[in-house]
Amino acid sequence: MKAKIQNLLAQSIERLVALEELSADAIPKTVPVEASRRSGQGDYATGVAMSMARASGMKPRELADRIQANLPPVDFLERTEIAGPGFINFFLAKQALTGLVGEVLECADKFGRATPGSASRILVEFVSANPNGPLHVGHGRGAAFGDALARLLRAAGHHVDTEYYVNDLGRQMDILCVSVWIRYLQLHDLKVKLPDGAYQGEYIIESARKLEHEESASLVCADTAQIDIQLDEKDATLTELIRRTKKILGEDRFLQLRDDVLADMVEMIRSDLAHFGVQHDRWFFESQVSKLGDVDRAIKALRERGFLYEADGATWFRSSEFGDEKDRVVVRANGDLTYFASDIAYHLDKMRRDYDIVINVWGADHHGYIARMKAAMAASGENPERLEILVVQLATLIRDSVKISMSTRSGEFVSLKELIDETGRDAARFFYILRKSEQHLDFDLELAKRQTGDNPVYYVQYAHARICSVARQVRERGLKRTSADHSLLKQDSELDLLRRLSRFPDVIQSAANDYEPHQIAYYLRDVATDFHSFYNKERILDCEDALRCARLDLIDSVRQVLANGLDIIGVSAPTSM
RNA sequence: GCGCCCGUAGCUCAGCUGGAUAGAGUACCAGACUACGAAUCUGGGAGUCGGGGGUUCGAAUCCCUCCGGGCGCGCCA
Numbered sequence: 001m002k003a004k005i006q007n008l009l010a011q012s013i014e015r016l017v018a019l020e021e022l023s024a025d026a027i028p029k030t031v032p033v034e035a036s037r038r039s040g041q042g043d044y045a046t047g048v049a050m051s052m053a054r055a056s057g058m059k060p061r062e063l064a065d066r067i068q069a070n071l072p073p074v075d076f077l078e079r080t081e082i083a084g085p086g087f088i089n090f091f092l093a094k095q096a097l098t099g100l101v102g103e104v105l106e107c108a109d110k111f112g113r114a115t116p117g118s119a120s121r122i123l124v125e126f127v128s129a130n131p132n133g134p135l136h137v138g139h140g141r142g143a144a145f146g147d148a149l150a151r152l153l154r155a156a157g158h159h160v161d162t163e164y165y166v167n168d169l170g171r172q173m174d175i176l177c178v179s180v181w182i183r184y185l186q187l188h189d190l191k192v193k194l195p196d197g198a199y200q201g202e203y204i205i206e207s208a209r210k211l212e213h214e215e216s217a218s219l220v221c222a223d224t225a226q227i228d229i230q231l232d233e234k235d236a237t238l239t240e241l242i243r244r245t246k247k248i249l250g251e252d253r254f255l256q257l258r259d260d261v262l263a264d265m266v267e268m269i270r271s272d273l274a275h276f277g278v279q280h281d282r283w284f285f286e287s288q289v290s291k292l293g294d295v296d297r298a299i300k301a302l303r304e305r306g307f308l309y310e311a312d313g314a315t316w317f318r319s320s321e322f323g324d325e326k327d328r329v330v331v332r333a334n335g336d337l338t339y340f341a342s343d344i345a346y347h348l349d350k351m352r353r354d355y356d357i358v359i360n361v362w363g364a365d366h367h368g369y370i371a372r373m374k375a376a377m378a379a380s381g382e383n384p385e386r387l388e389i390l391v392v393q394l395a396t397l398i399r400d401s402v403k404i405s406m407s408t409r410s411g412e413f414v415s416l417k418e419l420i421d422e423t424g425r426d427a428a429r430f431f432y433i434l435r436k437s438e439q440h441l442d443f444d445l446e447l448a449k450r451q452t453g454d455n456p457v458y459y460v461q462y463a464h465a466r467i468c469s470v471a472r473q474v475r476e477r478g479l480k481r482t483s484a485d486h487s488l489l490k491q492d493s494e495l496d497l498l499r500r501l502s503r504f505p506d507v508i509q510s511a512a513n514d515y516e517p518h519q520i521a522y523y524l525r526d527v528a529t530d531f532h533s534f535y536n537k538e539r540i541l542d543c544e545d546a547l548r549c550a551r552l553d554l555i556d557s558v559r560q561v562l563a564n565g566l567d568i569i570g571v572s573a574p575t576s577m
Numbered sequence: 578g579c580g581c582c583c584g585u586a587g588c589u590c591a592g593c594u595g596g597a598u599a600g601a602g603u604a605c606c607a608g609a610c611u612a613c614g615a616a617u618c619u620g621g622g623a624g625u626c627g628g629g630g631g632u633u634c635g636a637a638u639c640c641c642u643c644c645g646g647g648c649g650c651g652c653c654a
Contacts, residue, residue: 032596034593035593037592037600038597038598045597047595050635051595051596054633054634060634083597084596084597085596085597085634085635086596086634087596132654167654171653172654175654313652316652328652329652330652331652332652333652334652336652338652339654363648364648364649365649367580368580368581368648368649368650371580391582393582393583393647393648394647394648435590436590439582439583439590440583440648442589447589447603459602462614462616462617463617465616466616466617469614470614473613474613477613510593511593514593516593518591519591522601525601532617532618533618533619535614535617535618536609536610536615536618537618537619539612539613541613542612542613577616
């Protein structure tokens, strides 16, 4: 609808230019049209006459008058008016609103979705937590946001794939393996202590049990004196322990350990996500990039382009030339590649697949990496604009007004699974989505669990269930439904509801353009409000036949919009509660 | 110290590329079912949009500055 009105305005302005009332350079790039906030100011409004006034040399109201006079006549508008300092307000014709009912029912689950016209191919990478334990409440936000974003972009007509990047190499992987191995040895009654800095969580013991199941005793080392070490420094202890573990087990058995542990961790994460209703289309492993030699190639290409130099024994990337604060190391003095190096290779891989836009959803604690990653893309000859890095602020949990902090290493965190089990999947997802991503999120457990009106999830779901309940009444009472005359819908509460429904396609477009799933959540609450208000004001089943049929169609279309919207944010639409 | 995010009603937050009288929810107060689900609805009070400058017809929105909170600033992952 917004686009239709923009189109009318553009036509009018062109005509004014043709009539030489306006000069061509006064034409705005885009015509701003917005849904009016207040009734009495029409359904849509534009301030275009005011913004063009300067360039055109006309007074705003005078220009508005000329634009209004040259609007092509259309049947979906009842009238237009000029108001205030120079706004043009558009009033929709009633039949344009009542006609919407038929449209919604016909389109059904397609209503609101864009027809693929300017569709882009988009890759959304999200969560991508390191495979060293269960997902916690912080990851949950990225999961809810990323999944809703992908669904939203699909609804807006784009082709979207989702991906999880698994960092399955490096030191943290080694520490994890050693942690599980020591727990495994303890299961064999060997006296070994798990050192500080190793993963302490209960799930490590679980993983050790599975390792025992997979490998039985083949990884046992009886000489515990070699392993039970404690150096002055935590990191030094771990480094030495890793070195000895690799030596004791030998390359093959260590790889076996690694594969078992990795598979277990990935499976744990995958099942946590599945439990949350999130499935990635693809799981991409760092070891793949490394094995194929992509990292070496990426580094070599940067070197050939002259963006690398040696200093202090390490190899540096000149990211400061591309706006980063300083240069970054890609190869350490000891010859090891940094994580940044393999991340470059991975992102180049994504950029060179068949996508128009590559989106990363990152936690706020990674925002410092945005500049260097974009720099690396630019230096490698890719357009950094195609890499969209969205930052989701951190989430903390509040229970009994107390903040619960999260740390994977210490094992003292609230897992995503616990959260879901406690609040339910729908409430958890809705709460995560309800804040825009740049806003810090304090997740109030008590509120999310409450099954009352102050919990917005239930408010929206209740509207859906209520409509389904009315439909059941129709069947139980054996009421006939015939094709309805929707022009019978003329009460304010009915027209308000229709106005709200008519905005759904615009809301999807807007939310998708801005990468803001929360707009959908807020919109759904508004739909529910309008519905509940209508429901309390008007009777549905006790009307005479024609009106009853019209109203039943109306609430069916409301139900459809609620269901479509809830689907976008990944929340269920219950038929009863 | 530098960078990013945030600061809007008692509390939790919306406010779309600057637009007309700043909006919801919650809490509080007062009402509404012998009638389709009261997990609902109706009404009420409540804000110098963190402070101060600037840009302009017009600023919660853009720019500068200060204050306050979060996060990040490794040859860690």
